[in-house]
Amino acid sequence: MNSKKVAGEKAVEFIKDGMTIGLGTGTTTYYTIVKLAEKVKDGLKVKAISTSNKTTELAEKLGIEIVPFNEVDYVDLTIDGADEVDNLLNGIKGGGGALLYEKLVAMSSKKVIWVVDNSKKVHCLGRFPLPVEVVPFAYNQIFNKLEELKLNPEIRKRDSNYYLTDGQHYIIDLFLNKIEDPYKLEKTLKSIPGVVETGLFLQIANTVIVGNGDQVQIIEKS
Ligand code: 5RP
Numbered sequence: 205m206n207s208k209k210v211a212g213e214k215a216v217e218f219i220k221d222g223m224t225i226g227l228g229t230g231t232t233t234y235y236t237i238v239k240l241a242e243k244v245k246d247g248l249k250v251k252a253i254s255t256s257n258k259t260t261e262l263a264e265k266l267g268i269e270i271v272p273f274n275e276v277d278y279v280d281l282t283i284d285g286a287d288e289v290d291n292l293l294n295g296i297k298g299g300g301g302a303l304l305y306e307k308l309v310a311m312s313s314k315k316v317i318w319v320v321d322n323s324k325k326v327h328c329l330g331r332f333p334l335p336v337e338v339v340p341f342a343y344n345q346i347f348n349k350l351e352e353l354k355l356n357p358e359i360r361k362r363d364s365n366y367y368l369t370d371g372q373h374y375i376i377d378l379f380l381n382k383i384e385d386p387y388k389l390e391k392t393l394k395s396i397p398g399v400v401e402t403g404l405f406l407q408i409a410n411t412v413i414v415g416n417g418d419q420v421q422i423i424e425k426s
Pocket of ligand 1: 228229230231232233284285286287296297298299300301302303306
């Protein structure tokens, strides 16, 4: 069995009738959205908030109506993927480029569940390149600052162009290998003018559902 499918589908069991649900982005939440669409067809009523154009497209194609984020005051539950998760349930997100909207929706959520396969569990964050979303107007200045800080920046590209996020920003990936103090790094990055958001999601996830073959492990934040 596909580990991503097992984790993604399991999360749907947490969705109750009448909830406002944040839908994450990626290949694991794909399975969440497909399963949720089945339940919606069977009569489950939810309001869904999307974290990316890609997710909106998929959800709407499957018959899940997406409500604009500005039309809700809070989200009951957000289900999203992650690129790395440590033992404290801190993580790196943004491999799929949707970190800004993912963080905004997560921060308005009463509960956040991440769905991951076993390979995403780490002892220390940082092997996965840390995405930093920046304003295009100053990407060169921000890049130079990140280099000065020895954070090994690389501007993300798609084909031969700079990768453009749904919010019309660029992404600079930091190749760090190991993040000793994610809180300090988050503070440093956020203090650079033009940095819109980082892929460090600290103290945000309440629950992580890990798929491993046909097994699922549910880890609750202690
Ligand atoms: C997108 C994300 C994704 O949730 C993350 O990249 C995990 O994706 P996948 O489930 O495809 O491994 O943060 O911005």
